[in-house]
Amino acid sequence: MMMHTKISLRTLVPVLLLTALALVPVYAHLAQQPFYLTLFGRIVIFAIAAVSLDLLIGYGGMVSFGHALFFGLGAYVVGILAYYGVDNGFVHLAVTLALCAVVGVITGLISLRTSGIAFIMITLAFAQMFYFLAVGLKQYGGDDGLSIASGSHFGSLALDDPNVLYYVAFAVLCACLWAGSRIVNARFGMVLRGSRQNDRRMRALGFATLQYKLFAYVISAMVCGVSGMLNANLTHFVSPAYMTWTTSGDLIAMVVLGGLGSLVGPVIGSAAMLTVEELLKGYTDHWMIIFGPLIVVAVLLSRRGLYGLLTDLEVRIARHARAVESKV
Structure with missing residues (x-):
């Protein structure tokens, strides 16, 4: 009974x-509400970026506080190339992947030699460096954007x-999600998770492990760059x-809201976070005052995130089923 419930919930919901x-898109067309296409397009795009980050945090234990660097790089590739009249998507994609890979290797080789707070601060520092570089690009709008x-x-x-x-974003x-599931369940993913638990033992x-982490870091950077490229096309x-x-x-x-180390969790977290944010904006300009505590409550209810609530629900259903069977 428990196996059946587990399959039905953890597979059915995603x-x-x-x-x-x-x-x-079908609903937006029938309802004649193009706004839904924009809103959920944003959800899908940010879900891609969140899934890429989950590979680092959820499976590798690498809390990157500068992942937006690659999101911005992908967006700027589209913006700058379009500024010069280049609208070939294959060129945009190739430059995005190459640039994010190069920057990912350089920043990864430096930051991955640290861990914990040091890793967080170094990734943040790199993102801020590129942020101020973008601000200084007056030809491309500077702080006002392009x-x-x-x-x-x-x-x-x-x-x-x-x-x-x-x-395209949905595809x-x-x-x-498909490639991520293959990666984390392969030997590479096993080593990555083992390194998160005890890096010294894995090296022994x-x-x-540094090479495995760097490879994961670069993959994550490239995927996040693609999401930034898509977001530039959206906005x-x-x-x-x-x-x-x-x-x-x-x-x-x-x-974190969706569920660390689940791949599907970040999609749920993206959908929940951006949908609630949009709903609250419709009621008050001070929506952040309400939104913050809601995230805290959601995380406190299940430290494994919203996707982790499914596991908790499965356990309760299984216990209830066993209790009913014992009474019978």
Whole structure:
């Protein structure tokens, strides 16, 4: 009975969520509410970034407080190339992946030689460095940001079309979840989790944990860069604000709220956080006063996040079933 409940809850909920996200453009068209396409497009894009961060925090134990750096790099690639009239999406994607990989290797080699608070502060410092670099780029808007006249074009697929952009982002999210599950359940993922538990012991067993961590860091950086690229197409605007510590904090909040080390959890956290945020904004300008305590309560209810609540519910259902069977 418990096995059946476990499969039905922990599999059914993510499937229903992804199905609902897939049907958003249809509902937006039927309801003639394009706003929903923008809102849930933002949710999907930030879910991609949160899933990439979960690989670091949830599986590698690396709390990066500068992950927004790569989100901003992806956005600026689209903005700067579009500024020069380059709208080829394949070029945007290639430059984004290459740039995030290079920056990821450089920053990773430095920051991964530390751990704990030192790692957090170094990743934050790198993000702030690039933030001030973007502010200093007066030719590209500086602190005021840069408007994007033309989005990324992948042949006949133009991300200027909100429906095309949404489904491309949704496809990327599904691909990230599939690839992420393969990675974390492979030997690589096992070593990464072992390093999180006891890095010294893993090194004593002969594993080059620094290389594993660096590889995870670079993969996460590249995926987050793609999410930034998609966000630039969604907003048609890029700003240094994308690289601030508050954006990194939002991504961490999504991961923790949804559930660390679950991949699907960050998607749930992104959907919950951005939906509640939008609802509260409709009622009051001081929505943060309400939003903060709500996150605290959600985390206190289950330290494993919203996705972890499913496990708690499964246990309660299993106990209740056993109690009923014992009485019978």
